[in-house]
Amino acid sequence: MAVRDLTATVDGDEAMTAGEPGEQAGQLESHGIDYIPEEERQGRARELFAVWAAPNVSYLSLVVGAAMILMGLTLVQALAVIVAGNLLWVLTGVLAVSGPAAGTTGSVISRAMYGIRGNKVMVALTGWLISAAYLALNWSGASVAAIGLATRLGAPKSPVIDGVIICAIAAATLVVSVYGHATIMRLYSFLSVALTIVFVVVSGYVLAHTDWSYRPAQSLHGAQLWVTLIGGFAIIASTPLSYGNSPDLARYLPRDSKPRAVAGWTALGAFLPSVLFTAVGALAATALNMSDPEAALEGILPAWFIPVFVIAVVLNTVANNGLTAYSAGLALQSIGVRLGRVWAVLIIGIIATAMTLYALLVFDFLTSVNTMLELVVVVTGPAVGVYVADIWICRNRYDGPKLLDESRGSTFWYDAGVNGAGVTAFLAGALTGVLCVSTSFWTGPVSSLLGGANLSLVAGLVVSALVYVALGRTRRRAAVTKPAA
Template sequence: MAASTPAHESEPSRTQNQNADTTPHTGGVEAHGIDVIPDGERHGRPRELFGVWAAPNVSYLSLVVGGTLILMGLGLWQAMAVVVVGNLFWALVGLVAVSGSASGTPSEVIMRAMFGVRGNRANILVTGWFASVCYLALNWAAGCLAAFSLADEAGLHPNTLVKVVIIVLVAAATLAISVYGHAMIIRLYLPFTILLTVVFVVLAGYVLQRTDWHYHPQQSLHGSVLFAAIAAGLALVASAPLSYNNSADFTRYLPRTTKPAAIAGWTFVGAYVPSVLFTGLGVLAGTALDMTDPESALESIIPGWFKPAFLLAVVLSAVANNAMTAYSSGLALQAVGLRIRRSRSVALDGTLGVALTLYALLVSNFLDTVNSVLQLMVALMGPTMAIYAVDVIRRRNRYDGHELSDESRGGPYWFSGGVNWAGASALVVGAVAAALCVDTQLFSGPIAQAMDGTDLSLPVGMILAAVLYVALTRRPRSSRLVAAQGAEACAADAEAADAESAGNRVATAQAAPRA
């Protein structure tokens, strides 16, 4: 018999459950994993989500993405338009975030409603766990390169041993936040946002002094080539929000009475505003600097006294980004079926991420390959996000955490053989269609090749998956209502059987004298 989900974190001891009530307020290690958060332990306000989503977007990587848009051949205002439009996908992150407070469970469990208990394990293994480990390596690599430069500035030549120590220290700081969990993220991320904003606003002053407001690329793009560049730029910018189909992880502690509009709004604003501002700053930097090496380019325009602060901000932004990623990766590993505590699953994922980072920075630079793999995964993440958003709308955000946590055969979300074939089919078809339209250095689909490298994987995959999911899914009903209707039907059948039996007895009694 399949164990119920709450056993993942609560089973080791009753004391742990008793202490869970104090965890959100004392800052102790979070006791809960993918189990349901009881109403008595719900707390917080939606506005706390602003800092949670702002901190990872006030980042060095946002600057890099903005500079990349210029390197792709776009003009200043074309790139700015791509930044504004591409970041609108954060609205989907806000939409799916509302399911956390409704169910008291993380996204990794809620998606059982779309894909079934077993089907969701396969989906989370790829889009949740594997993607998270890859992002850990990429973000740590970027942060540690800045830390190497900082060590060099301090007169500590970063040889192999020093580099290993730096990587381990950066990872340890990140994982400490992730292991302590939700309460620590809520507590630290607004101060992180403020500190990072101060540093990057100062940086913006130096960038604005050199910005070419009349910038045009040496060879202006036109026609299908311009369309292809814009499509690729939109996919690049949108890849960040589409990677966060786990936004309910950070709302499941909110009271179930919290207004969904407030949750969606604070999530969207917290992510959208800083992402637009600082990706836009990267675009402005690209008009005056060679952003093929963004760290060196930005260091060339700032004074010596500010350089350590800039490098520290790059490291801190990597820590902020990866602490959320590692936190969700731990939940993903539990949702896949690994029966260990959340803190241990976070540590396991962090160890894998550190190993990849060490290999990438000290042995073989395979980060370009990892980056290309993640670009390809947008073909899977886009349809997943689309299906999730459609499900929230169709169900009117009515999710029961205890039903979602039931992994038993015949449970509310077991469907057929543990798979919801409507969601699984929509995901596979959407992902295949997106793959046919994708254009990356690692792989270019036949449709993209036929369209001169135009990457339409994002709209094609998401729209097709959403439409197909709607077409294949009946109007959702509460499983409790279905159970009640089933009980009523059974009772009616029993009454009919009793009536028929009584009628037969009467008929037999009447027929006996004539015999």
């Protein structure tokens, strides 16, 4: 059998023996980044639909949709951008197919692209540091809504109460992440239905107030219109590109699971609710002042339903951050930190909780974090481009046990632990993204020439993929047709 997870000793979980059934909901997951043997795999690809639907039946979708209208787009233009940007969920689905093929996490599979040592740097940046920022941002948004509800119900305004609410939301999230894969699969099936019902009710009230004849005060034309359309596309598409963890959730599926089914159910589960509720946000902005979305939506909802809506916002954040913290814990293991999965999850959770507390109770650092996240696509776009290209190059043939072999001279050691093709392709894509990006504090020279159009997402993604395909001969030789026993 392949390398076992350190959780078996550090977390005190007993390792399952060959022939036992797979992970069960309500039990601590015993696996981490280790190889999942075929006899422990179970489930069907269609179960991924609910897992990806629950995080994307989202209050954030309403806010982002409203932003499309606030940017000056017409309703038709906003809806077109929403659909186009969300099409990039297809790439999240493509990444997912490597999970069943390799039987391990995406943060380990990427060793094939960057080498054992090179991958540690990549995962630390794209799979851990950025995850902490996203956790803090999502928890902050949900906490503000929950604190507002507590005040409305008569709770006194107090930093202590605020801190308790923040920690409670974080704790609920970490419980989900700590219990792991099987619990996530079961719980999210329920959450996807419950959240959809609540947000459909919200959508009904929004539709009743929608101004179907809406026109922006000043119509956009020519270069200004294209700059806005491209900027809106980048905002929408940045969400699917931030989810490089789809292999982590698919790795328990049998190895012979059909790649089209794995990719399709993953992409569809995220695409449908994202399009629907982002569009609802755009519709809301035609008649409501969505510069303060929480107040605007609560203004049209009946008083009895507002607590239900806020609870749904909190549950959605738990679902969203539950996946993020789960994969961030696995990423920490893949970097080489010798901790079990549970402790790895708790560490990232404690760091992000501290960031959230500091943001809401001490100093508003979220402006700085939001500015940093404007540049996220410069990193996540090229990372996804390299990953998708690698799946194509090796025809999705991954050997999980070999990927877990970190010894010198192993298959994925390459040159001094670094795969030059992957690193070069990533850096080429990131540099292209920097040249083409347009943010509140930096506009690249290419973007300046194009009137401020933010082409960083598409340019970085495409360039990194093309460079990797051109340089990826080493990966073709390393590809195998069957994993080691």
